[in-house]
Amino acid sequence: MAAAPRLSVKQQGSVQMRIKSSQTCGERLSQAKSLILQEPSPAPVEVKGEYLNVAKISDGVKKLRKSWSSSWVVLSSDRLLLYKDSKQEALSSLKAGCKAEGVELGGASIEWTSEKSSRKNVFQIRTQSGAQFLLQSDSFSTACRLYDGVTRSINTSEKGGVPGLRRSNSTEILSRHGGSLPGYGSASSSAKQRSPGHRRSINVFSSSKLKHSASDGTDKSGVKSRLKKFITRRPSMKTLQEKGIIRDRRVFGCHLEALCEREGATVPRFVQLCVDAVEKRGLEADGIYRVSGNLATIQKLRFIVDQEDSLDLDSSQWEDVHVVTGALKMFFRELPEPLFPFSFFQLFVEAIRVKEPKQKVQAVRDLVHQLPKPNQDTMRLLFGHLHRVLDHSRKNLMSTQGIGIVFGPTLLWPELDSGNMAVNMVYQNQIVEFILIESRDIFQLDRK
Known part of the structure; x- marks a missing residue:
């Protein structure tokens, strides 16, 4: 009788990574990974979040008046949870199993913006439903840290094969992937294409994108210098008028x-x-x-x-x-x-x-x-x-x-x-x- 497969377990937050040992299966499935979200543990909850200023400017149907409010922001696997009062509210809500106001990250997009607000370190999240949120912190490192975390969650949900991660058991995940995962029974053609190499290439792409996004945020001075060079190279109004590109039709205020x-x-x-x-x-x-x-x-x-x-x-x-x-x-x-x-x-x-x-x-x-x-x-x-x-x-x-x-x-x-x-x-x-x-x-x- 064959020995039971040995599993090496690596826990990260509430997500447990199960990696099959190479002695139990063929080389093709030696590195296959599956994401299984655990149920809440009765152990004390550790709330990791940041205080940020949040403003909802659109609900997907109409634009809303921009109104900033300070919130304790907690990033989960597929949502951004917003607690209006404090970190203590987040702790008590998680212990009681209550749901906070959240921003769904499945299918969402994120970008730094300077047009939507005069404040510094502002980035915008647009959900799949069309709702738009602005998040801001006076500390650039704080804003950048949350920006990278949200970007990682969006990339994971879109490119990691599990759109919109949520708390579920393994059978629910299997049902969302056509009834099987690689190495478990019959798999569809799309599931067979999700090889370990494919997953690794996506992870590499995601990490490079994250680094690029962070560098974009820190290279504000570079953007300013490029804008200054563009403005200085721009032809003067007199030159444009002499070339006939712009006609000066002013009557009032003209010599x-x-x-x-x-x-x-x-x-x-x-x-x-x-x-x-x-x-x-x-x-x-x-x-x-x-x-x-x-x-x-x-x-x-x-x-x-x-x-x-x-x-x-x-x-x-x-x-x-x-x-x-x-x-x-x-x-x-x-x-x-x-x-x-x-x-x-x-x-x-x-x-x-x-x-x-x-x-x-x-x-x-x-x-x-x-x-x-x-x-x-x-x-x-x-x-x-x-x-x-x-x-x-x-x-x-x-x-x-x-x-x-x-x-x-x-x-x-x-x-x-x-x-x-x-x-x-x-x-x-x-x-x-x-x-x-x-x-x-x-x-x-x-x-x-």
Whole structure:
């Protein structure tokens, strides 16, 4: 009678590895292994886990609001158990046989992530059902340790031949593998292919993948350096614009001279459209340029101007003329350099101080004629328009002083506010008011 097979037993946690001795069976099955999970032992339970911050961001159907909570996380063979309170709760739950909230690892995926949270050392687990969990620890070694453990459990369940390990007896495991394991009765073709060499190759693949994952987590500085190199090699906005890859279509916030050069004119098209619209239907509007339009509508108009080539100010959405005047004032306020250039600010202040009226007009006229062509022509158009606004002052109730107060800080300001702001504001208003009064002589406008 043949001697009973001798078994060498190696216990690791709750999993017992039974390895057949080479004297009992043929060489083909000499290294065959089977995973048998033991029933809970009545001995004292040792709880091995980590404190981590956990947030569930999806339940598979809809996204959930990210809410972090500290949990004692215990890794079992096929699940990640989450205990909200403490390690003591985990110990008492395991002794009582209770089930904790868990993350099923069978068919799950895991990856480090920096997009889902601003915290450091965050990784994401996506279960087979679609639920998503974020886990984080301020200690990188703690996070990495659990990451490697979860990865090992996922690889074991997917590639080790036992999807979704759970507590069961050997007959239940046999039933899940077509009724047999290698070396036990008749085996299916798929079971026969699971040779010891095949299992060893999977284990080697799993371990290399684990090492690669850990190195990915620790090589954060390498990722940062590669990103920095990419950013420094990226072509500048100016280069992309010169090559025609990106078109700069901004109107608001663009330099006046650059905008006019792009449009092939000496007066911005948007300024001309606003002036025409106001003169067509707003010269008699009460408080024109003084009354503010709806800011949200003005911002909408600004967005359309910056994004689209065509603009129809006769559209019903711009029927409030105060929206048009508000957008025009915003255009001048957002110029990088005002309509009256910085280098001319002090010169205009000195010219307005001149006592003799004719000399004052001559001094201001000379300065205006020294301005760049886009500034000079835009100024001529604007002040001619404001002069026509004053022609309807009986109905729109606007005065020269009122327009000076509105347009003074809009059209000119010093490059550095090192002086007295109140004094500068007085000069700003006086300059605009004086040019408005003397606009016919300064710009040689037709007297109608």
